[in-house]
Amino acid sequence: MILTAAQVVAVTLIGGLVALDATSVGQFMISRPFVAAALGGLVVGRPAQGIVAGVVLEALHLAVLPVGAAKYPEGGPPALAAGAVYAANFPPVAEAATLLVAVLVALALEMVGGRSVEAMRHWNVRFAGAPPEGLAPGPLARRHLAPVAVDFARGAVLTLAGTLLLCWLLRAIDFSGFPEVAIGSILRLAVVAGLASALRLFGRGHWPLFVAGAAAGVVVAWLG
Amino acid sequence: MSRLGAGVLARMLLRSFAVQGSWNYQTLIGTGLAFVLAPALKQVYEGDGEALRRSLGRHTELFNSHPYLAAVAAGAIARLEADGSPPEMVTRFKHAVRGSLGTLGDRLVWLMWRPMSVLLGVSLVLAGAAWWVGALAFLLVFNALHLWMRAWGLKIGLRDGLQIGRTLKGVPFPRMGDRAAQAGALLAGFAAALAAAGRGSHPWEWGAALLAALLGISLGPRVRGAAALAMALALVAGLVLART
Numbered sequence: 525m526i527l528t529a530a531q532v533v534a535v536t537l538i539g540g541l542v543a544l545d546a547t548s549v550g551q552f553m554i555s556r557p558f559v560a561a562a563l564g565g566l567v568v569g570r571p572a573q574g575i576v577a578g579v580v581l582e583a584l585h586l587a588v589l590p591v592g593a594a595k596y597p598e599g600g601p602p603a604l605a606a607g608a609v610y611a612a613n614f615p616p617v618a619e620a621a622t623l624l625v626a627v628l629v630a631l632a633l634e635m636v637g638g639r640s641v642e643a644m645r646h647w648n649v650r651f652a653g654a655p656p657e658g659l660a661p662g663p664l665a666r667r668h669l670a671p672v673a674v675d676f677a678r679g680a681v682l683t684l685a686g687t688l689l690l691c692w693l694l695r696a697i698d699f700s701g702f703p704e705v706a707i708g709s710i711l712r713l714a715v716v717a718g719l720a721s722a723l724r725l726f727g728r729g730h731w732p733l734f735v736a737g738a739a740a741g742v743v744v745a746w747l748g
Numbered sequence: 749m750s751r752l753g754a755g756v757l758a759r760m761l762l763r764s765f766a767v768q769g770s771w772n773y774q775t776l777i778g779t780g781l782a783f784v785l786a787p788a789l790k791q792v793y794e795g796d797g798e799a800l801r802r803s804l805g806r807h808t809e810l811f812n813s814h815p816y817l818a819a820v821a822a823g824a825i826a827r828l829e830a831d832g833s834p835p836e837m838v839t840r841f842k843h844a845v846r847g848s849l850g851t852l853g854d855r856l857v858w859l860m861w862r863p864m865s866v867l868l869g870v871s872l873v874l875a876g877a878a879w880w881v882g883a884l885a886f887l888l889v890f891n892a893l894h895l896w897m898r899a900w901g902l903k904i905g906l907r908d909g910l911q912i913g914r915t916l917k918g919v920p921f922p923r924m925g926d927r928a929a930q931a932g933a934l935l936a937g938f939a940a941a942l943a944a945a946g947r948g949s950h951p952w953e954w955g956a957a958l959l960a961a962l963l964g965i966s967l968g969p970r971v972r973g974a975a976a977l978a979m980a981l982a983l984v985a986g987l988v989l990a991r992t
Contacts, residue, residue: 548769551815553862553890558869559883575879579870583943584976586866587969589858597972624983631976645773653774655808658801661786664808668783672769701990709953710982712943714975716957717964719870719940723933724968725863730933731965737934738961741941744875 526612526691527568534567535608536684542600543679547590547641548672555600557581557630561607573614574607580627580711581606583718585634587725598637601679605686606630609694618699620708625693627711633686640678644671751830752788752906759787760822761902767818775810781822782807788826806835812846814853816897821845823905824912831909841910848913852921857893860925864932865890871935874942940964 527535542563546555554560558578565574585599606626616622648671659667723734767780782804789807793800813821821842828838869886873879908915944957964971 547771549766551765551768551894553865553887553894556866556886558866558886562879562883565879572879575873575883579873579943582866582870584972586863587971589854589969621983621986624979624986628976628979628983631972631979645771648770648772649774652770652772652779652808655775655778655810656805658798658805659782659808660797660801661790661804664779664782664786664804667808668766668770668779670770671772672766675769697987698990702986703989705950707982707986709950709956710978712953713956713960714979715943716940717960717967717971717975719867719936719943720961720964721968721971722863722867722936723965725859726929726933726936728965730930733930733933734937734965737937737939738941739937740934741871741938742945744938745942745945748876 526609526694527687531567531608531612532684532687535564535604535687536680538563538567539601539604539683540676540680542604543598543637543682544672544676546598546600548675557585557599557603560600560603561610564604564607564609565611567608568612570611570614573611577606577610577623577626577630578603580623580715580718581630583715584631586718586722589725595642596638597631597634598641598682599634601637601683602630602633602686605633605683605690609687609690613694616694616699618702618704618707620704620711621697621699621702622694624707624711625697626690629686629690629693633682633689637682640682644674644678647674752791752826756787756791757902757906760784760826761819761899763787764819764822764898764902767822768815775808776812777815777818778811779808781811781813781818781825784818784822785826785829788822789829792826792829803829803835806839809839809842811842813849814857816857816894817849817853817901819898819901820905820912820916821849823902823907824909825905827906827909833910845912848916852916853897856921856925856928857897860928860932861893862890864928864935867932867935867939871939871942874939 542555542560545552561578561581562571562575565571581603588596590596610623610626613622651670652667763784767784768777770779771777785807789800789803793803825838865886868889869882872885873882904915905912940961967974
């Protein structure tokens with residue numbers, strides 16, 4: 525086991541809170557992959573490693589929009605699990621390959637999470653659908669808060685499943701001989717493509733600003 | 749102004765953070781809106797339990813809005829209820845505002861402000877700042893607008909009631925969105941260049957990064973699937989190569 529039992533419990537409970545933050549309660553955006561993965565790293569004492577996984581996942585989550593009743597992948601709990609396990613495994617035998625596995629598992633879990641949100645919203649109709657003739661404040665609060673408890677449990681289970689799956693995979697895969705440089709390059713290119721895709725949100729007409737920002741980035745990288 | 753006390757408003761504001769708690773495909777955030785309104789309605793219908801029950805039941809009907817701007821609707825509805833407006837008028841008002849409150853918030857917050865704030869945090873981390881500087885910068889910038897929208901929304905909703913549409917027309921949300929889009933485009937380019945120049949990058953990678961950026965711009969949200977496929981293929985190739 526890469527994480528201790530206490531760390532797994534902590535990550536699981538935070539996973540429930542992160543799932544709530546995405547929609548049900550708060551929306552302070554601790555559920556963004558960028559922040560959730562850092563929180564995962566923080567649980568195991570290596571937030572700087574956790575946020576590395578977060579940056580990759582965030583780049584690929586930037587253009588996901590929760591507009592209206594849209595169906596979308598859920599970024600928070602998978603990123604939390606990926607950040608925690610990747611950071612707990614640091615320094616790995618093969619850094620890029622380990623990150624690649626963590627990111628791919630998180631991306632798959634994001635789809636599972638999105639489907640589970642959709643199923644929960646159908647299920648919530650039992651609690652909060654069909655407006656009644658009259659409703660006292662107590663029963664109203666119960667109708668409203670029961671789905672919140674379900675969402676917490678859903679997020680916790682998703683995070684636990686992701687954490688255990690990733691721990692098992694990282695122990696099962698033999699990373700010796702992996703082409704680290706090539707895999708590192710592919711990860712970097714995926715991040716570049718993801719970050720650049722944000723220009724579509726802001727409007728492609730802003731391309732001169734995008735180019736100016738890129739030029740500034742090249743200068744900063746060169747100076748650094 | 750309404751007869752609602754400061755304690756009631758504080759409870760409404762606090763409850764507004766959970767307005768989407770019972771999101772469902774039948775009434776969307778209808779039950780959540782009633783949950784936010786409950787403290788105000790308890791005061792308005794004090795001593796008349798049946799009227800309170802009927803009012804809470806009515807407000808669980810279908811409603812949708814951007815979650816941060818739901819506070820505007822909650823404030824305005826509380827004002828109408830406190831003023832003794834007929835239920836039919838309150839229902840018509842809810843139908844009238846729900847579309848515009850959704851569109852306004854979605855465009856400003858989800859489409860512009862949040863990606864811009866995230867890119868700020870990511871840029872800082874890629875530029876070498878500590879993890880917490882990037883995360884904190886994102887959370888502070890994003891939540892500055894978020895918290896303001898909730899508190900301001902409840903306040904102007906209560907103040908303006910039926911006239912809220914006129915007030916919202918005067919709010920510079922489109923201009924704020926445009927500014928956020930400009931800053932976001934700049935930050936997207938900045939972050940993409942820093943990501944391309946990461947530790948251990950090779951000269952050929954700059955050319956590949958340019959192609960990746962162009963691909964990302966042309967694919968937009970579909971870049972996610974393309975990147976996942978490329979990474980999965982890389983993992984399979986790595987597994988094969990490691991065994992040979």
